[in-house]
Every structure is written in structure tokens, then in C-alpha cells.
Amino acid sequence: MSVFTKIYSAPEFNKSEILRYAGTKEASEQTSELLESCLNECSGVFSYKVCFAEEKLIINGGTISMGSIKTDSKALLKNLDGCERAVIFASTVGLGIDRLIFKYSSVSPSRALMFQAIGAERIEALCDMFSAEICEKYAAEGLYITPRFSPGYGDFSVDAQKDFFGLLDCPRKIGLSLNESLIMTPTKSVTAVIGISEKAQKKSNSCEACTLDGCAYKKRK
Amino acid sequence: MDIRDYLKENILFLDGGMGTLLQEKGLKPGELPEMWNMSHSDIIRDIHKAYFDAGANVVNTNTFGANPFKFDDALLKEIIRNAVKNARAAADMSENTGEKFVALDIGPTGKMLKPYGDLDFEDAVRAFAKVVRIGEKSGVDLIFIETMNDCLETKAALLAAKENCGLPVFVSNAYGEDGKLMTGASPEAMTAMLEGMGADAIGMNCSLGPDSLAPVVERMLAVSSVPVILKPNAGLPKSVNGKTVYDVLPVDFAESVLKLIKSGVRIAGGCCGTTPEYIKALKNITAGLKPKEISYKNLSCVSSYTHTVYFGKSPVLIGERINPTGKKRFKEALKNNEINYILGEGINQQEKGVHILDVNVGLPEIDEAETLVKTVTELQAVTNLPLQIDTSDTLAMEKALRRYNGKAMVNSVNGKKESMEKIFPLIKKYGGFVVALTLDENGIPQSAEGRLAIAEKILKTAESCGIAKKDIIFDPLAMAVSADKNAAAATLEAVRLITERLGANTVLGVSNISFGLPERDAINSCFFTAALENGLSAAIMNPYSERMLASYYSFRALHGLDENFTDYINFMQSTAEKKPDGSAEKTELTLCRAIEKGFKEDAGSITKELLKSEEPLDIVNTHIIPALDTVGKGFEEKRIYLPQLLMSAEAAQSAFGVIKEKMSSDGGKVKCDFVIATVHGDIHDIGKNIVKLLLENYGFNVTDLGKDVPPEVIEKKVIELHAPLVGLSALMTTTVPAMEKTIKLLKKSAPWCKTAVGGAVLTKEYASSIGADFYGRDAMETVRYAEKINACLEERNYDKFTR
The missing domain is CATH 3.20.20.20 (Dihydropteroate synthase-like)
Structure with a gap:
């Protein structure tokens, strides 16, 4: 199987999502100004890249294999129930936003916080765009996709990151690297699995698929 | 013959892709291609030979990922030695009668250097040095550093090559569709650095096809006084009927590269998706072509x-x-x-x-x-x-x-x-x-x-x-x-x-x-x-x-x-136009209001004015502290949200800054020491910086050890200051063990010190299970806790407690 790379143009900014990530329910006038000024400063710093491969899903007892990725995660198994194939992907919005977060975390934590929130919204938007495209592609074949599921969700160990990187050649394909603590650089990056199934799916977003308790960022319906 | 001498009179041809060919021969995704130097040496040798036969003067050894981060010393040696042996054997067997060279291929480590990643610059230099030394001993003719997408890692590799062997060094980077490296360097910036450090040839490979790379090539040719390398992909991979196909064919590839050789490229070959056929087409189309002279650019x-x-x-x-x-x-x-x-x-x-x-x-x-x-x-x-x-x-x-x-x-x-x-x-x-x-x-x-x-x-x-x-x-x-x-x-x-x-x-x-x-x-x-x-x-x-x-x-x-x-x-x-930020209400703007609204510059300038008539400490006690309290309460009562709290804190900091410049160095009364750090392995420090900012606002003497801090460093500082409080932050489930280790160490060697912890993955229960004294759900909670400890200390006489 081959690994493919795609470069996207910027998805539309969702300001209320950004404010949500920044921990704001109602934005004061100054907070709105802060958001606008940060949005101005980060125009042009993003590059939206995804690399992905489609792999056959082999389930043996409790173990799932997808190419060189192997895991015993029960949560993932449940998520991929009924799937025979999966799209494995890694995505990033680039190092530019990290530079801004870095710059301001030493001189203005409020700006750093806002850039952090913008970065979070950007990478989610990129993943949504990619997922929608995958959804459309397989819908044409009469197939459905599961919500994306990432290492760190429920009992799907972040150790799996190493396998993702081995499979997808992320440094070369999209400039994404993994450090000793399994943190990715650029930080605004996501790796995930999307299952492909013949059955229609109940859960619609990745927050619903995740079993992490008490997450402050969980999307409410 | 020294490759540098050959280059003076000739266009130098390189080989093409290796990875794509190995996949065709059965290399699986996730499998390490470097191992094939031993397990499938005949296949590797045949691919090298096919490139020499097609007209390449240089083949790169199959060592792209051969580095100490992926292989232990013994295996690394075995891989490189065999890789060189395979390439040499191919050179001997090839019917090509032209000049043939074997280059030690060095790719990026796949890790990001500090400060954005965790790889230290000198560790990177040492890793590359190891590879270079084995390569030189194994008898390569030159070092070929390629596909580097970060300026600093490129520097580490070139420095390692220069310090550890006397061979010629070629350096090639991977430029994206925006004409920059992944970490932002322009071709002009790379040229300045690499030429300055004495690279023998510089250029670009991978990422794009020859036409898409053309603008980058032209820019580099305009500023480079050393030979320029071009080793593009065969366009982009596409999936056609389940097969991977690259969208630039050999003839078109050769024509596109020819144009750039005419513009001045002196070293040409191919990268991902190219095969011996591409090199042959390139060799044919350039037959009889005289290389363009390289002019001295004289750019300061x-x-x-x-x-x-x-x-x-x-x-x-x-x-x-x-x-x-x-x-x-x-x-x-x-x-x-x-x-x-x-x-x-x-x-x-x-x-x-x-x-x-x-x-x-x-x-x-x-x-x-x-x-x-x-x-x-x-x-x-x-x-x-x-x-x-x-x-x-x-x-x-x-x-x-x-x-x-x-x-x-x-x-x-x-x-x-x-x-x-x-x-x-x-x-x-x-x-x-x-x-x-x-x-x-x-x-x-x-x-x-x-x-x-x-x-x-x-x-x-x-x-x-x-x-x-x-x-x-x-x-x-x-x-x-x-x-x-x-x-x-x-x-x-x-x-x-x-x-x-x-x-x-x-x-x-x-x-x-x-x-x-x-x-x-x-x-x-x-x-x-x-x-x-x-x-x-x-x-x-x-x-x-x-x-x-x-x-x-x-x-x-x-x-x-x-x-x-x-x-x-x-x-x-x-x-x-330069007017301070809250200019509309400027006339009635008080320091309190400037802080509450988060007007950084106004807070500074009003403080400057106030200092003409009021004592520094009075300004702190009657203006700044009350304003901070209002904002802090608003946050605790969820009327004010985090960004606003931080803007206010920054405004207060700006006021404090003005006061600090005015006061003599003893500065007035300070609360107790508070050592703060993001734990080992974790590089997220916004949360920590937020807590630090607020603690400073409230008068604590904060020592910030930064992020990714080993337990021993925190221990040493706490003992040195006899600090009564330490704050630890962790954002990843994987780094919580480092937090636990730090707490254990402190409990043993600094039992007087209270530990406050925070971070996205922590809960109150989790925090107490790893032995923390306090869990701060947000920055204000940590401030309130610190104030409580400080009050206790003052009652018991702080000086006696600390010394």
C-alpha cells in the first residue's frame, strides 16, 4: 500500500470554536479584539497537510492489525466494529503556529492562549475537511465511515504513535516528527484511524467516539 | 578522481529513487529499507547497477535512515559497510565507462531539534558524526546530505561531516510548494548558511516535480557561487486502479530538468518515483551539452x-x-x-x-x-x-x-x-x-x-x-x-x-x-x-x-x-496614529480600570504619571491589588473568562514593571519563593506561564525552570532556595509519571516543600494518587493555595522557616 500526501487550502475559521478552546463562553469586547488581532497576525502561517494510507483491517481475537499498526485497544475495536478496511492518516497545520505560541508564551500569555486556541481549531477543521472527503469518496461506493479515532482516545495507547509514524513516513511526507515522549512536532497535528464499513454509523463526531472522562473540551450537543 | 575536479568540466549525473523500487520488490510499509543492505544485498546492488548503467556518475548508498536513533552501533556499522559494499560492487559491475562515485547518503533523523522538538543540537551533530566516520572508513567518495527539511538539522549534519572527514560534502534540502523548507528557510537563506560553512555543492531534492521546483532552482542559481544540485520527484503519486503512479513521465521529466541544466544546474538526478529510465532519458537529452559556468556572486x-x-x-x-x-x-x-x-x-x-x-x-x-x-x-x-x-x-x-x-x-x-x-x-x-x-x-x-x-x-x-x-x-x-x-x-x-x-x-x-x-x-x-x-x-x-x-x-x-x-x-x-489602546475613554481612565480592561500600555503610562505624586507601594496597594482582586473574583465567579483574566494580568505586570524600574533593588515586600516547571518530557508550557504570571502579580517570588525539566533540576533548585512551594505542570498522560517521580524525589529530599500540580490530564483524585499536596483546577486556585501557605509561613516567621 502506498502513502499519499495532500495539501489543502485553508478551511473557514470558526470563531466561536476558537473562543471555546480559549476557555471563553462570552467574549468581552477586549477578548474579541484580542481574537481579531491574533487572527490578523497568523494569516499565512498555516500549511494544511495530510498523509494517509488505506489498510486492510485484520482482527484476531482482541488484536487489531492495520498494516504495521497493531493494538489491543477495546475502544478502537468497538469503534471499528464491522469494518474491513481503514484509512490511517496524519495531519498537521505546520510549525508556524508553534512559533507564534512560543513567541508569546514568554511575553504575552493571553496571546499565546489565543494562538493555542486558533491552532486547535485549525487542526480540527483540517481533520473535518479530510474526513468529509473520505466520507464522500467511500459513499460513492456505497460505504460508510466511522468517526476518526486517535491514539490517546480511551485505551488506545499513545505508544501506537510509533507505528503510525513507521507506516506513514510522516517526517518526509508532511514534516511531522515524533519525540521521545511521543509528542508530535508541530504540536498542532493529529494522527487517527477512520474505519470503512458497509453499515451506516451512529456516532457522528470523534468526541462521541472518545471515552475519556471529564475532558474540558468535549463538544456538547 | 576527486568529484570536485570532475565537476569543474562536467555536468554530474546522480541516481534516482530507491524507496519506490524497493516497494515494488516487496518492501512493506513500516519495514526498514536499510536492513535490505544485508537481507537483499543482490536487489540493492542491482538497483545501484541499473542507475550506473543508465548513466549516473554517482549513486547514493541505501542509508537514508541509517542513524543511531534507529539502529544500535553494531547494526549501524554493519548497515553502512554493507551499503557501501553493494554500491561499490555495482560500480565495478556496471558497463558504464564514465566516472563513477559512491556517495554516503545521509537523510534527516526524523526528529525535530530543540526548541520545537526534543533533539539537542550537539546530540544531532554526534549522531551524524558517527554515520560520517563509519562511511569514510567504508570507503565512500563523498558525503551526500539530502532531503533535509530543517535549517538547523542541516547545519548539524554539515558540521558533523566537516569535523569528521575530509571528503567532499553535498547538501540538498526539501523545499515545499511555498518555496521554503518545512521550518521556513528560503533558498537564499540556505545558500548563505551552507556556502558559508563550506559545502561543496548545494541544492534541492524530493517533495515536488521538476517544474514545480523550477522557481526554487532559479532563485538558488541567482545567489549560489557553488554548483547547484537538482534531484526532483517524478511529480506527485496518484492511485490508479489500486496502483501507485507518479504523474511525470521520463521524457517530460528529462525535458524539464534539461531546461534547468541550461539555466545553470550542474548536478542532476531524481528522487521519489524516478527510476533508471528517468536517468537514462535525462542522460540522452543532455548528450553533448556543455555545462554552464558558475559565476562568483559576491553577495554580502x-x-x-x-x-x-x-x-x-x-x-x-x-x-x-x-x-x-x-x-x-x-x-x-x-x-x-x-x-x-x-x-x-x-x-x-x-x-x-x-x-x-x-x-x-x-x-x-x-x-x-x-x-x-x-x-x-x-x-x-x-x-x-x-x-x-x-x-x-x-x-x-x-x-x-x-x-x-x-x-x-x-x-x-x-x-x-x-x-x-x-x-x-x-x-x-x-x-x-x-x-x-x-x-x-x-x-x-x-x-x-x-x-x-x-x-x-x-x-x-x-x-x-x-x-x-x-x-x-x-x-x-x-x-x-x-x-x-x-x-x-x-x-x-x-x-x-x-x-x-x-x-x-x-x-x-x-x-x-x-x-x-x-x-x-x-x-x-x-x-x-x-x-x-x-x-x-x-x-x-x-x-x-x-x-x-x-x-x-x-x-x-x-x-x-x-x-x-x-x-x-x-x-x-x-x-x-500612535495612540494608547483605551484612547476613547482615556480622560477618565484610572489604573484600576486599565488593569480590569487589560490595557497593557495604558496601565504602564498611568503608573508612570501616578509615580509623580504617589509612593510606589501605595500604588500597588490602593490601585493594582484591588483591580487584580476584582478580576480574580470575576474569574472565580465565572463572570470573566481566561483570556480576559490574562489580559488584565499582563496590564498589571506592565504597571509592576514601571514600579520596579523606579524602586531600589530591594523592591519592597515579597511573598515566599515558588518554584515552577513543566515536567520532564513535556514541552507544553502555556498553562505554566499563566500560573507564573498570576503568581507574580500577587507578589510571589517565582523561579521559572522552564519546560521539559528533569526531576533532579527541580530538586536542586527547591533545596537551594529552601522553597516552600513548587508548582508542576503536565499536559500529557505520558508525562504524568515524570510528575510523580519529581514529587517522590521532593518528598524525600525537601520534605518541607508543598507540591501543587495542574494540567489538562489531571484530576483531583489523580493528583492525590501521585502524592501531590494540591491540585489546581485553574491558575486562580493555585494562587489562592499559595496565598494560604504564605500566610501560614508569615505567622510562623518566614525567616526562621527558610534559613
Whole structure:
């Protein structure tokens, strides 16, 4: 199987999502100004890249294999129930936003916080765009996709990151690297699995698929 | 034959893709191709041979990912030795009768260097050095560093090659569709750095097809004085009926590369998706083609990890504010290790429009080498401006030059024999653009001619050390006109003579001219304009002076350097419009309100006004603290949200900053010590910085150890300060064990110290299970806890408790 790379143009900014990530329910006038000024400063710093491969899903007892990725995660198994194939992907919005977060975390934590929130919204938007495209592609074949599921969700160990990187050649394909603590650089990056199934799916977003308790960022319906 | 000699007369052909061919032969995704040097040596050899047969002069060994991070020493040796053996065997077996070379292929480590990743620069150099040494011993003809997508990692690899073997070194980077490396470097910036460090050929490979790379190739050809390499992909991979197909075919590939060889590319081959067929097509289409001569570009420049600044066209501004000389607050920041203050000076100067930042951290009380390296690396994390490394300590200079990401400006060398003997070898090794002061063993000549003579002497010595005139900029020394009325005239004349007679660049520390006079800006800006008229290329100056900037913009406008006067008009508008942020309600704006609203600049300026009539401590107690309390309560009652809380905290900090400058160093009453850090392995520090900011607002003496801090470092600091409180932050489930380890260590060796923890993955239960004394759900909770501890300490008499 081959690994493919795609470069996207910027998805539309969702300001209320950004404010949500920044921990704001109602934005004061100054907070709105802060958001606008940060949005101005980060125009042009993003590059939206995804690399992905489609792999056959082999389930043996409790173990799932997808190419060189192997895991015993029960949560993932449940998520991929009924799937025979999966799209494995890694995505990033680039190092530019990290530079801004870095710059301001030493001189203005409020700006750093806002850039952090913008970065979070950007990478989610990129993943949504990619997922929608995958959804459309397989819908044409009469197939459905599961919500994306990432290492760190429920009992799907972040150790799996190493396998993702081995499979997808992320440094070369999209400039994404993994450090000793399994943190990715650029930080605004996501790796995930999307299952492909013949059955229609109940859960619609990745927050619903995740079993992490008490997450402050969980999307409410 | 040495490949460099072959290159003088010939176009050099490289091989094509390896990975795609191995996949066709059965290499699975996730499998390490380097292992095939042993397990499938016949396949590897045959691929190399096919490339030689197709007409390649050079094949790269199958060692792209062979590095100590992936393989242990014994295996690494085995892989490289066998890889070289396979390539040599292919060369011997090939029917190609042309010159054949075997290159040691070195790819990126796949890790990101600090500060964005966790790989230390010197560890990267050591890793590459290991590979280079094995490669040289195994008998390769050259080192081929390729597909590098980060400027600093490229530097580490090139440095390792240069320090550990005498072989020719080719360096090739992967440029994206935006014409930059993944981490932002332009082809001009890479050229400046790599040429400066002595790479024998430079260029690009991978990422795109030849047509998409063409603009990058042209840009590099325009600035490079060494041979340029082009090794593009066969376009982009596409899935057709389940098969991977690249969208540029051999004939089209060859035609596209031919065009660029005609433009001046001297070394050509292919990368992902290309096969021997591509190289054959390229070889056929270029048959009989004479290589284009490489011209000497004579460009004076410095670079950062993103871009280049050229000298000699438009005047260059070098910000002088990162320098302790005559600055009490800056000295204090250096002594107390307040790196953020220094970074702030860098960011502010960049906002004023300087092109380069001078960095001088020389103080007798501190370890200059350590501080300089730290300042340079931290500055490069927050600004993309090139830096001028300004020190008289050669050891500090070398350390900083080594770590600098790009081609640095260096201040300075002078006409003394000892100075030149020490400095020039450093410039030669690391690359650099060096300021040469026109003084020598006999001091500073009074006459312009005398200074010119020293400049000539320096130039001669530099050339004998292999340093070209383009990499030297002369400083004919601006001296206080108040001490000698002819001082300015002599300096201006020296600028003119050096410019006209030597054809060299000049720089002046302009502000020196006005020493001892009132209204220094007036003299400085006039002198600056006069120097520019005499040919000055760059000025080390104060960018906070509007008059200096006005002179600069006016000069450019008057000399046709400012198209449509855009820069001049923008500058004048920005100075005219400059009103503080809360200007609408300015008249009634109180300090309390400025802080509550988060008006940073207003908070500072109002405090300055208040200080004229009120005592510093009264301002703190009657204005700042009440405002902070209002905001803090609002946050706790969920009427105010985090961004607003932080803006207010920053405004309060700005008010405190003004008060701090006014007060004597003992500064008034401070609450207890609070050591704060993000734990080992974790690089997320926004949360920690937020807590730190608020704690400082509330008067705690915060020692910030930064992020990714090993338990032992935290332990050492806590014991040293006998700190009653430590705050630890972790954002990843994977780094919570490091937090637990730190707490255990502290419980043992610093049992008096309370631990407060926080971070996205923690809960109250989790925190107590790892032994933490307190879990802070947000920053305000931690502040309240710290206040409680502080109150207890004060009741028990703080001095007795700590000492």
C-alpha cells in the first residue's frame, strides 16, 4: 500500500470554536479584539497537510492489525466494529503556529492562549475537511465511515504513535516528527484511524467516539 | 578522481529513487529499507547497477535512515559497510565507462531539534558524526546530505561531516510548494548558511516535480557561487486502479530538468518515483551539452532560519538594545536570569522595523558563554531576525556561532594580530559576516587614512585565511564628538574611503557619536544621515528613537530606494496614529480600570504619571491589588473568562514593571519563593506561564525552570532556595509519571516543600494518587493555595522557616 500526501487550502475559521478552546463562553469586547488581532497576525502561517494510507483491517481475537499498526485497544475495536478496511492518516497545520505560541508564551500569555486556541481549531477543521472527503469518496461506493479515532482516545495507547509514524513516513511526507515522549512536532497535528464499513454509523463526531472522562473540551450537543 | 575536479568540466549525473523500487520488490510499509543492505544485498546492488548503467556518475548508498536513533552501533556499522559494499560492487559491475562515485547518503533523523522538538543540537551533530566516520572508513567518495527539511538539522549534519572527514560534502534540502523548507528557510537563506560553512555543492531534492521546483532552482542559481544540485520527484503519486503512479513521465521529466541544466544546474538526478529510465532519458537529452559556468556572486549577507539580509543595497538597521552597557534594568535582568525581559527587547525592536538584532550579554558577574548561547537560542525561538553575536570572549563567540541557526553577523575582529588569529578561523569554520574594527596594537588612528590602512591590513589577512571581502564589514569607529570636535569628520571620511577605495561594506555604532551631549537623538540622526551619504551600509542604532527611524526612511525615499514612498508613508502614518489602546475613554481612565480592561500600555503610562505624586507601594496597594482582586473574583465567579483574566494580568505586570524600574533593588515586600516547571518530557508550557504570571502579580517570588525539566533540576533548585512551594505542570498522560517521580524525589529530599500540580490530564483524585499536596483546577486556585501557605509561613516567621 502506498502513502499519499495532500495539501489543502485553508478551511473557514470558526470563531466561536476558537473562543471555546480559549476557555471563553462570552467574549468581552477586549477578548474579541484580542481574537481579531491574533487572527490578523497568523494569516499565512498555516500549511494544511495530510498523509494517509488505506489498510486492510485484520482482527484476531482482541488484536487489531492495520498494516504495521497493531493494538489491543477495546475502544478502537468497538469503534471499528464491522469494518474491513481503514484509512490511517496524519495531519498537521505546520510549525508556524508553534512559533507564534512560543513567541508569546514568554511575553504575552493571553496571546499565546489565543494562538493555542486558533491552532486547535485549525487542526480540527483540517481533520473535518479530510474526513468529509473520505466520507464522500467511500459513499460513492456505497460505504460508510466511522468517526476518526486517535491514539490517546480511551485505551488506545499513545505508544501506537510509533507505528503510525513507521507506516506513514510522516517526517518526509508532511514534516511531522515524533519525540521521545511521543509528542508530535508541530504540536498542532493529529494522527487517527477512520474505519470503512458497509453499515451506516451512529456516532457522528470523534468526541462521541472518545471515552475519556471529564475532558474540558468535549463538544456538547 | 576527486568529484570536485570532475565537476569543474562536467555536468554530474546522480541516481534516482530507491524507496519506490524497493516497494515494488516487496518492501512493506513500516519495514526498514536499510536492513535490505544485508537481507537483499543482490536487489540493492542491482538497483545501484541499473542507475550506473543508465548513466549516473554517482549513486547514493541505501542509508537514508541509517542513524543511531534507529539502529544500535553494531547494526549501524554493519548497515553502512554493507551499503557501501553493494554500491561499490555495482560500480565495478556496471558497463558504464564514465566516472563513477559512491556517495554516503545521509537523510534527516526524523526528529525535530530543540526548541520545537526534543533533539539537542550537539546530540544531532554526534549522531551524524558517527554515520560520517563509519562511511569514510567504508570507503565512500563523498558525503551526500539530502532531503533535509530543517535549517538547523542541516547545519548539524554539515558540521558533523566537516569535523569528521575530509571528503567532499553535498547538501540538498526539501523545499515545499511555498518555496521554503518545512521550518521556513528560503533558498537564499540556505545558500548563505551552507556556502558559508563550506559545502561543496548545494541544492534541492524530493517533495515536488521538476517544474514545480523550477522557481526554487532559479532563485538558488541567482545567489549560489557553488554548483547547484537538482534531484526532483517524478511529480506527485496518484492511485490508479489500486496502483501507485507518479504523474511525470521520463521524457517530460528529462525535458524539464534539461531546461534547468541550461539555466545553470550542474548536478542532476531524481528522487521519489524516478527510476533508471528517468536517468537514462535525462542522460540522452543532455548528450553533448556543455555545462554552464558558475559565476562568483559576491553577495554580502547574513541569514536566519527563514531569510537573508543583504548588505550594500539599502541601508541595514541593527538594533542595539540587547546590551547591558549603561542599562541598569538590563543588567539586573541578566543577573537574575530574566530571559523574558531580554526576549521582549528582541520582539519590541523587531516591531520597530530593525533588520538584525545585536546580542551582547557581557557582564563580569555572569558566565558569558552560557548566557550568550542561551540568549541566542531563545531569541531564535521568538524572532526570525538574523542576529549579530557581539562579544569579546572568543569562547562565547564560538559556542554561539555553533548553535546559531543560519549565517550570523559577528562583532568583532580588529587589526590586532591576536584578534585576527583567533576570530578568522571561527568565521571560516562556521560561516559568518564579521565586523572588523579599524584599530590595532597602536590604537585607533585619528586620521581617516590611518583607519583605511588598518582596513587594508585586515582584508589581506582575511583573504589569506580564506575569508572573502564580501564577508567582512568595516567599522571605522564613531567616537564622542564632545571629546574631539574633529571625531565625526574623521569617521565620515573613513566610511567614504573604505567604501570607495576598498569597495567594502561599512557599519557604525552611531549612538557613540553623541556621548556626553544633551538630546542625543538630534546629533545621532544627523550623523547617521551624513554617514549614509558617505556610503555607510549598516548602522547599529536605537530603534526606539523616532528621529533615527525618520532619518532612515527619509534617506531611502530620497535615494530612490523606496518604491512609491510606501515605507516612508507607512512609517509616518504609524507614528502619527500612535495612540494608547483605551484612547476613547482615556480622560477618565484610572489604573484600576486599565488593569480590569487589560490595557497593557495604558496601565504602564498611568503608573508612570501616578509615580509623580504617589509612593510606589501605595500604588500597588490602593490601585493594582484591588483591580487584580476584582478580576480574580470575576474569574472565580465565572463572570470573566481566561483570556480576559490574562489580559488584565499582563496590564498589571506592565504597571509592576514601571514600579520596579523606579524602586531600589530591594523592591519592597515579597511573598515566599515558588518554584515552577513543566515536567520532564513535556514541552507544553502555556498553562505554566499563566500560573507564573498570576503568581507574580500577587507578589510571589517565582523561579521559572522552564519546560521539559528533569526531576533532579527541580530538586536542586527547591533545596537551594529552601522553597516552600513548587508548582508542576503536565499536559500529557505520558508525562504524568515524570510528575510523580519529581514529587517522590521532593518528598524525600525537601520534605518541607508543598507540591501543587495542574494540567489538562489531571484530576483531583489523580493528583492525590501521585502524592501531590494540591491540585489546581485553574491558575486562580493555585494562587489562592499559595496565598494560604504564605500566610501560614508569615505567622510562623518566614525567616526562621527558610534559613
